[in-house]
Amino acid sequence: xxxxxxxxxxxxxxxxxxxxxxxxxxxxxxxxxxxxxxxxxxxxxxxxxxxxxxxxxxxxxxxxxxxxxxxxxxxxxxxxxxxxxxxxxxxxxxxxxxxxxxxxxxxxxxxxxxxxxxxxxxxxxxxxxxxxxxxxxxxxxxxxxxxxxxxxxxxxxxxxxxxxxxxxxxxxxxxxxxxxxxxxxxxxxxxxxxxxxxxxxxxxxxxxxxxxxxxxxxxxxxxxxxxxxxxxxxxxxxxxxxxxxxxxxxxxxxxxxxxxxxxxxxxxxxxxxxxxxxxxxxxxxxxxxxxxxxxxxxxxxxxxxxxxxxxxxxxxxxxxxxxxxxxxxxxxxxxxxxxxxxxxxxxxxxxxxxxxxxxxxxxxxxxxxxxxxxxxxxxxxxxxxxxxxxxxxxxxxxxxxxxxxxxxxxxxxxxxxxxxxxxxxxxxxxxxxxxxxxxxxxxxxxxxxxxxxxxxxxxxxxxxxxxxxxxxxxxx
Amino acid sequence: xxxxxxxxxxxxxxxxxxxxxxxxxxxxxxxxxxxxxxxxxxxxxxxxxxxxxxxxxxxxxxxxxxxxxxxxxxxxxxxxxxxxxxxxxxxxxxxxxxxxxxxxxxxxxxxxxxxxxxxxxxxxxxxxxxxxxxxxxxxxxxxxxxxxxxxxxxxxxxxxxxxxxxxxxxxxxxxxxxxxxxxxxxxxxxxxxxxxxxxxxxxxxxxx
Numbered sequence: 001x002x003x004x005x006x007x008x009x010x011x012x013x014x015x016x017x018x019x020x021x022x023x024x025x026x027x028x029x030x031x032x033x034x035x036x037x038x039x040x041x042x043x044x045x046x047x048x049x050x051x052x053x054x055x056x057x058x059x060x061x062x063x064x065x066x067x068x069x070x071x072x073x074x075x076x077x078x079x080x081x082x083x084x085x086x087x088x089x090x091x092x093x094x095x096x097x098x099x100x101x102x103x104x105x106x107x108x109x110x111x112x113x114x115x116x117x118x119x120x121x122x123x124x125x126x127x128x129x130x131x132x133x134x135x136x137x138x139x140x141x142x143x144x145x146x147x148x149x150x151x152x153x154x155x156x157x158x159x160x161x162x163x164x165x166x167x168x169x170x171x172x173x174x175x176x177x178x179x180x181x182x183x184x185x186x187x188x189x190x191x192x193x194x195x196x197x198x199x200x201x202x203x204x205x206x207x208x209x210x211x212x213x214x215x216x217x218x219x220x221x222x223x224x225x226x227x228x229x230x231x232x233x234x235x236x237x238x239x240x241x242x243x244x245x246x247x248x249x250x251x252x253x254x255x256x257x258x259x260x261x262x263x264x265x266x267x268x269x270x271x272x273x274x275x276x277x278x279x280x281x282x283x284x285x286x287x288x289x290x291x292x293x294x295x296x297x298x299x300x301x302x303x304x305x306x307x308x309x310x311x312x313x314x315x316x317x318x319x320x321x322x323x324x325x326x327x328x329x330x331x332x333x334x335x336x337x338x339x340x341x342x343x344x345x346x347x348x349x350x351x352x353x354x355x356x357x358x359x360x361x362x363x364x365x366x367x368x369x370x371x372x373x374x375x376x377x378x379x380x381x382x383x384x385x386x387x388x389x390x391x392x393x394x395x396x397x398x399x400x401x402x403x404x405x406x407x408x409x410x411x412x413x414x415x416x417x418x419x420x421x422x423x424x425x426x427x428x429x430x431x432x433x434x435x436x437x438x439x440x441x442x443x444x445x446x447x448x449x450x451x452x453x454x455x456x457x458x459x460x461x462x463x464x465x466x467x468x469x470x471x472x473x474x475x476x
Numbered sequence: 477x478x479x480x481x482x483x484x485x486x487x488x489x490x491x492x493x494x495x496x497x498x499x500x501x502x503x504x505x506x507x508x509x510x511x512x513x514x515x516x517x518x519x520x521x522x523x524x525x526x527x528x529x530x531x532x533x534x535x536x537x538x539x540x541x542x543x544x545x546x547x548x549x550x551x552x553x554x555x556x557x558x559x560x561x562x563x564x565x566x567x568x569x570x571x572x573x574x575x576x577x578x579x580x581x582x583x584x585x586x587x588x589x590x591x592x593x594x595x596x597x598x599x600x601x602x603x604x605x606x607x608x609x610x611x612x613x614x615x616x617x618x619x620x621x622x623x624x625x626x627x628x629x630x631x632x633x634x635x636x637x638x639x640x641x642x643x644x645x646x647x648x649x650x651x652x653x654x655x656x657x658x659x660x661x662x663x664x665x666x667x668x669x670x671x672x673x674x675x676x677x678x679x680x681x682x683x684x
Contacts (some may be wrong), residue, residue: 078530172549172627179556186533189567194527202572208568217563232627 006107007126013099014167020363021094025307026056032374039378066296071196074293078194083294083301086187090308093180096173098235099313099362100325100355101347104132107161111137112154121157129163162348164235165355172287174222174235177316178215179272184309185211187302188273188280192290203289206385207280210270213392214277218267220400221260224407225253228425228433238324239347240339242331245427250328254321256425256433259440260403261321263396265372268313270392272306275377279385307436315362315371322365325358377442394451398445406436512538524581525570533563550627637644 005012015370030045030052037044045052070079107124114120121135135157142153170176185207192204226232229240243251254261270277281289292301318324331337336354339346383391414429425433512535519531536559543552584592634642 073564075524075527078527081530172553175550175553175557179553179561182557182561183537185564186530189564190530191528193567193571205568208564230628239494 006105007124009103009126009163009165010128010167013165014095017094017097017099017167018091021308022304024311024363024367025304026060028307028310028370029059029303030055031371032377035048035371035374036378039375045074058447060300063297063300068296068298069293071293073196075194075196078190079293080298082187082191082194083298083305085190086184086305087301087308088306089180089183089187090312093177093312095167096170096176096234097362098164098166098169098173098238098319098324099334100358101235101239101349102162102345103165103352103355104128104160104341104348104350106158106350108117108156108158110154111157112152114155117155117157121159125159125161128165128169129161132160132162135159161442165359167234170233174226174232174237174298174316174320177234177312178222181309181312182211182215184271184305190292191294191302192280195290195293198294199288200290200292203280203282203286203292206282207273207290210273210277210279210388212268213389214267214396217263217392217396217400220397220404221267222320224257224260224400224403226406227404227411228253228256234319234324235347238319239324239345240424241323241327242346243424245430250323250326251425251430252321252326253321256430257321257403257407257437259437260407261317263400264317264320264426265369266391266396268274268317269373269376270388271313272310272373274306274310274373276380276383277388278382281389282382296304310370310373311366314373315366317369318362318365322369324365325362327358327361337381371475399440402440403437406440407433410436415438418470419429497651501545504541508538508545510543526567529563529567529570532566533560536560536563550630 033055034044034052036042045055048054048058061301070076109121109124111117111120117137118135121137122131136159138156138158140151140154140156143150189204192200192202192207196203199319225237229237231237231240240251241252245251249255272371273280278289280286281291283289286292291299294302327337336349336351337357339348339350341350410429414426414432514533515531515538519528519535519599522528522531536555540555540560543549543555
């Protein structure tokens with residue numbers, strides 16, 4: 001069995017990663033409640049277990065024991081399908097997150113009695129792995145002692161291969177995540193429609209409009225990073241951020257593309273349907289929005305999907321802008337953390353421990369981004385719907401187009417020549433990008449002064465008694 | 477007992493090793509293909525407009541899965557983004573245009589059924605003939621393992637050899653978008669003229 005997992009490492013990574021992500025969701029809910037209480041100067045859940053640490057288990061039990069209610073006039077098929085679709089989509093999107101770079105393994109395999117020793121050795125390389133060099137085949141003669149065979153003759157093959165320390169390495173990883181996550185909205189829309197409740201349906205429609213608007217700046221801001229590195233593979237994007245400018249500043253994209261990072265962060269907030277973008281559920285107006293009619297485990301699935309989606313999008317954010325598994329400065333002391341095998345590709349490591357440490361670093365950064373989500377949620381009031389649309393169409397889309405132009409120009413003039421496979425952001429290019437960012441910011445501030453004022457959406461009714469009529473005060 | 481365990485794990489290893497790639501591919505192929513086909517049937521038979529759109533979504537998802545199995549990852553992802561993502565708008569249209577009753581159903585007339593069936597039959601025959609004429613020889617020209625379709629080659633082809641069709645289709649899309657925005661904008665609501673101070677005071681007198 002151990003051999004099986006050595007040859008199919010992605011199976012065990014998939015099991016552990018999904019278990020970890022879904023387990024973390026439970027504790028994220030606890031963190032959310034604690035964050036809310038800290039923001040509101042309360043204590044938060046502290047009854048179940050020490051510091052309320054067992055609260056998630058109590059919550060889960062409660063969900064299971066609740067009545068599984070379904071309105072009589074709901075569309076039965078779609079009502080059940082909606083939460084399933086949402087959670088399936090989110091779980092699939094975990095597959096391409098680059099947790100720990102690449103692991104290089106050297107194994108010695110006994111291939112005695114095989115007709116073709118080389119082929120037999122190659123068949124032990126994992127299907128997701130790439131062989132490094134040719135397998136070394138070694139004949140060990142039988143040891144005999146006074147005509148008696150002590151050990152039979154054996155053939156040993158030493159094969160070296162590397163496999164990505166992630167579930168699936170797709171060369172279009174970013175595009176895959178964008179495509180799959182854009183399907184999560186179906187859960188909201190179908191759930192809202194199938195409930196046959198006007199509040200649910202209004203929530204679903206709002207979610208759709210929001211999604212359609214914020215997908216554009218999201219895609220464009222991802223495109224900026226993709227153009228910088230010339231690859232859609234998340235693992236490669238991470239690997240190319242593992243270096244330093246002037247031996248001190250880690251070459252993370254957040255320093256070269258701060259505006260893009262902010263836009264990406266705003267868009268993933270909108271994608272997660274959380275405050276200040278939670279118009280789809282908006283308790284004060286729509287009861288509970290699209291999940292008004294859901295209870296018990298179906299509601300729990302929606303909840304789970306929201307938090308798991310946060311983990312995925314935050315992990316993509318970490319991979320795109322915060323160097324993924326890169327632990328800054330520590331790899332100066334312990335060089336094995338950033339490669340050591342191949343100087344051109346720091347993601348390759350021979351140690352499984354290093355892979356696990358990197359995964360831990362990646363996950364810690366992800367949780368830090370998620371904390372920003374919670375912090376924002378409990379600090380900012382909700383947008384009005386026209387403000388939401390204006391932010392996307394009048395601010396984010398033009399700015400992301402401008403950033404795309406700037407990035408393209410910088411890559412064209414300062415892009416590293418030569419071998420494209422090892423393209424990194426050099427110091428000169430980084431400075432050019434920072435200047436470009438400042439220029440875009442200054443240009444935006446200048447142009448926003450010239451733009452006509454946003455249309456007045458609340459029509460002011462100038463009748464007596466209206467709060468827009470000052471004379472009413474005088475007359476009263 | 478220990479021998480038994482040893483035997484079980486050994487045989488398990490052998491079975492699992494044999495079942496690895498090819499069987500997985502076959503199982504996944506039949507899974508995605510049957511999902512596509514079943515959803516297509518559901519789409520045709522369903523009378524509810526939203527359910528029809530959802531069935532279409534599952535058909536497209538199954539096709540995307542087949543693309544993944546064929547290592548055409550870029551095509552698969554684009555299928556997800558463009559087609560599967562675009563079905564959302566279809567659902568919204570379906571819901572908003574038929575908003576009179578929440579569960580409005582298709583009730584096609586006999587003429588519509590006949591026209592639809594005959595058009596579908598013609599298309600199906602054309603498809604069969606096309607497949608028959610250009611029957612690929614399966615399994616002979618399998619691509620070498622690990623050969624992928626690099627995205628950068630695709631991009632270079634789009635912006636190099638096929639620049640003119642690419643740009644033309646982009647311009648077409650832009651025209652459509654501008655036209656849609658123009659139609660959607662419609663006539664401006666004319667804001668009521670702001671009242672002058674004298675009118676306001678007159679109003680105030682009338683109301684007080």
